[in-house]
Structures are given as structure tokens and as C-alpha cells.
Amino acid sequence: RNDTPFFTTRSCRLEVEIMAVCKDSSFTSDDHAVVEYEAFRDDYDDVEFIDPLPDSLQCPVCLSALKQPHLLSCCGSHMCENCISPIQAKGKACPCCREEEYSTMLDKRTRGRVLGLRVRCNKDGCDWTGELGDLVKHLSKKCLYVEEVCPHGCGESFPRHLLQTHQQDECPQRPLDVQLGSLQRQFSQKYEQLQQQVMEQEKKHGEDMQKLLEKEKKHDKDKKELQQQLLEQEKKHNEDKKELQQQLMEQRQQLAQQEKKHEKDKKDLLQQLAYQEKKREEDKEALQQQLAHQEKKHEDDKKALQQLLARQKSPPLRGGMDKIDGAMKWVKQHSRRRYECGRNAKVEGDLFVFVGFGTRDFGGGSVGVVKILEPMTAELNYFECEIVNKGLRTALGVGLGDRTYPLDRMPGWNRTGIGYHADDGSMFHETGSGSKYGPICTTGDRMGCGVDFSGKAGFNQAFVFFTKNGKKVGSPVAVNKLKNGFYPIVGLDSPGEQVQYLGHRHWAQS
Numbered sequence: 001r002n003d004t005p006f007f008t009t010r011s012c013r014l015e016v017e018i019m020a021v022c023k024d025s026s027f028t029s030d031d032h033a034v035v036e037y038e039a040f041r042d043d044y045d046d047v048e049f050i051d052p053l054p055d056s057l058q059c060p061v062c063l064s065a066l067k068q069p070h071l072l073s074c075c076g077s078h079m080c081e082n083c084i085s086p087i088q089a090k091g092k093a094c095p096c097c098r099e100e101e102y103s104t105m106l107d108k109r110t111r112g113r114v115l116g117l118r119v120r121c122n123k124d125g126c127d128w129t130g131e132l133g134d135l136v137k138h139l140s141k142k143c144l145y146v147e148e149v150c151p152h153g154c155g156e157s158f159p160r161h162l163l164q165t166h167q168q169d170e171c172p173q174r175p176l177d178v179q180l181g182s183l184q185r186q187f188s189q190k191y192e193q194l195q196q197q198v199m200e201q202e203k204k205h206g207e208d209m210q211k212l213l214e215k216e217k218k219h220d221k222d223k224k225e226l227q228q229q230l231l232e233q234e235k236k237h238n239e240d241k242k243e244l245q246q247q248l249m250e251q252r253q254q255l256a257q258q259e260k261k262h263e264k265d266k267k268d269l270l271q272q273l274a275y276q277e278k279k280r281e282e283d284k285e286a287l288q289q290q291l292a293h294q295e296k297k298h299e300d301d302k303k304a305l306q307q308l309l310a311r312q313k314s315p316p317l318r319g320g321m322d323k324i325d326g327a328m329k330w331v332k333q334h335s336r337r338r339y340e341c342g343r344n345a346k347v348e349g350d351l352f353v354f355v356g357f358g359t360r361d362f363g364g365g366s367v368g369v370v371k372i373l374e375p376m377t378a379e380l381n382y383f384e385c386e387i388v389n390k391g392l393r394t395a396l397g398v399g400l401g402d403r404t405y406p407l408d409r410m411p412g413w414n415r416t417g418i419g420y421h422a423d424d425g426s427m428f429h430e431t432g433s434g435s436k437y438g439p440i441c442t443t444g445d446r447m448g449c450g451v452d453f454s455g456k457a458g459f460n461q462a463f464v465f466f467t468k469n470g471k472k473v474g475s476p477v478a479v480n481k482l483k484n485g486f487y488p489i490v491g492l493d494s495p496g497e498q499v500q501y502l503g504h505r506h507w508a509q510s
Helices: 009-020 029-040 081-089 108-115 132-142 160-170 176-312 321-336
Strands: 070-072 104-106 118-120 129-131 147-149 157-159 339-341 345-348 351-354 368-372 382-390 396-401 418-421 426-429 446-452 461-468 471-480 487-492 497-505
Touching: 070 081, 081 104, 108 132, 118 132, 129 132, 147 160, 157 160, 160 176, 339 345, 345 368, 351 487, 382 396, 396 446, 418 471, 426 471, 487 497
Parallel strands: none
Antiparallel strands: 070 104, 118 129, 147 157, 339 368, 345 351, 351 497, 368 487, 382 446, 382 497, 396 418, 396 487, 418 426, 446 461, 461 471
């Protein structure tokens, strides 16, 4: 072993194969492994390492993994034996520290670290990984992709996993008993394959016959079901036909009755129209009489006032009788005035009626607002309205605002305003964007609004609450107290809407 010069992996493997067939009985398999290992450990340049090679295990001269690593006494570096021996033999300085006097020795621990590095098998198709020290054993005994020469002497070589097939079935120089055994195996395999095919075909034939019988059975069953369905459909068709004929006769009778009723309704409407015309004339005469009576009363009041002024001997008013007439007219109008309404709303007693087109219908600018000129007080802190007619969209609301609140903005849409709207149950506070607050309201519902002046909301603030049919909805909202007071406002924005004002009253706070 010591006389063996430099071995490569391939030459090592060839040497081991030669030794394996050696007739010397004293040369055991363990000796083969020793020779193979000692030869391989000096040359593994063609080995692929899995992990990056550490710097401590890399030779600074050949820049590869250490082969027979020797430790230098001068600087403690490691070099391959084949790299440092020529340098030391020529008496040259250390390549690392440039020291001229130094000695070297084989470092077995470092050699064990090198042999413990993980590597891959360099044979195509083999996925073995392991330590460098086990690679030779793997290549010589276990690797199925190492090529070996046919032992029958044909001169061809094959990978181990194909060599047995070649020896038994393909090699032209294989023995006669091997050829006979190969033919027997081929015949047995072919016979088994044919038997297997016959059995599979018989099994498939049986399954096909079973499926065919099931299909025929299912076909007969479907045929009977279809015939039954056809009979039922024919029966149902006849029944539907009779029913449709009966409905047609009934519809004809209803149409005749409706035509007769239409003629009757037409006569009734004409009679009502004539009656309304007659009544309108009568109402016109009554209004004219009432107007004449009011003018007469006005003259009497004027004379009474003149007589009163004459008795008091007061100087006449500047402007004469025209000023007196204007003063009396203003006093009469403002003594009865309780509401202030916009151009799209009308007040009939305590009934508020929308007379515009509706903002969403004809492009905006058609909101009608009625302002009740009775501000909220601690004694009368609540008012209520009843929806007589919800109109086209129930676009109405109740709320509060100051004395200057505009008459074309829904409650809560403008500054100093807060309102509760019936169409979606939203609450608006000084903005056109509302938030979900309570339930929606419709015809027959009562909507109310009140103010809590108890001071619970904080300094210079009050709580505003809303009700539906006498019950509170949502949570009270804290608002700043208005300098001009809180005035009730009712907004209308849909054709046909009518709201009845029910007046002020006291709401006791719990």
C-alpha cells in the first residue's frame, strides 16, 4: 500500500476489481477496502460537495479540499501533502507566513473533518448523498449506476442495474444453461401475460354483459315511465283545456259586467259633475254675500273708530282715512297670524299642504317649509303633527330652527336646524347628509319634537328629542341653545303631502 503512487477514483476502482479476482487467498476483502480507501482519499477533485467548503478545510496552494492535510508548525496552517512536500524539499519558505524554518506533520483530526464532509454521488442518475469517507464504499458496492464489464467475456460494460439483464438475456457468450433459463423465463412471463389478458377480457366481457342487461332493464323501466307520463300529461292537458274554456267564459261575463258598470259610473260622474257645478255656483253666491257682509262690517268698524277719535278729541292721523284702513287691516291680519310658510307650502287652518312640484321630480328648489311662530318654552316644550297624506314619496319632516331659518330648506339641512325625516327615518343636524335615527313614518302616524331645558346637556346646551305616535325614538341630541329660541318647523317636498298641526303642550322629562 505504501508503494502505490497517486491513484484517481477510476484507477482505484480498477485496482480493487483486479484484486477482487486475485487468486491469492491471503488478500481478503478488508484489504481491498483499505487499498481503495487509501487511494481515494488522496484525490477527490471530481467530488461534488453539498455544502460550501469551509476556509479551514481548503488548501491555500491548490485552493481545493485538503488531501492528506499536514499541519505547519510556523503559523498553524494546513496544506495538502502533495502541495507542501515539494516546497519543503526545496528548502523554500512557508507560503503563508514566509518562515524559513518550520516542520510539518499529518493532522488526523483535520483529515477526519474532511472525510466527514457531505458529498453527492458523481454518477448520472444516482441521488445518493453521504460523507466523503463513505463515497468509495458506495461506488464499489452499492451504486447502481457504476459501469461494470460483463463477466461472460463479451467485452461490453453496463451499469449495475442493467448488467444482470444483459447477462441473462442479451449476452451472446452466456452459457447454455443461462440461455435455457432465460428462454424458460421469457416463455413463463409470456404465458402469464396471456393468461392475465384472457382473464381480464373474460372479466370485462362479463361486466359488459351485466351493463347491457342493466341498460335493457332500465330502458324498459324508462319506457313504462314515459308512457305513464304521457297518459298523465294528456289527462292534465284535457283538464287544463276545460279550465281555460271556463275561465274564458267567466272573463267574458266579467267584461260585460265591467262595461255595464262603466256606463253606470259614467252617468254617475256626469251627475256628480253637474251637482258640483251647481254647488260651485251656490258657494260663489255665498262668498259674494259674505264679502259684502265683511265690507259692510268694515265700514261700520271704520265709522266706530272715527266716532271714538272724535269723542277723544285727538288730532287726526297723518295720511287721513287711508292710514286708518291700513292700520286696521294690519292689526286684523297679525292678530290671527300663527304661521310663516314658503312659496311651495300652503296653510289651511292648521293643515299644511304642499303645492310645489318636488325637488327630486323637477330639478330642485321646490321645498315647502311652514314655520310655527310660537317658540318652545319650558312649559310648552313639545309639539306634534299628524301625517294626513304621505303624498308621492313621504318626503316630509319635523324639527326645530331659529327665527331666521329659511323657508326653502328641509328641517336640519341648514345652519341652526335639526330635523327627523319620515321617508327614511334619518336625523339631519345642520347638514344635508343624514344618519339613521328612527323608524320611517307614513299616513296616520304622529311625528313629534321636543326640547329638554333642564340643563342635563351641559352649559348653554339643551337636548332635542323626537317621537313617533307619542313614543320617543332614537337618542336625545345635544344642541347649542339658539339666541332667538327654538321654533317648530315642518318641511314638505312631495306632491300630495298634507300634515295636520296638533299644537304645543308640555312633555314631562323622566
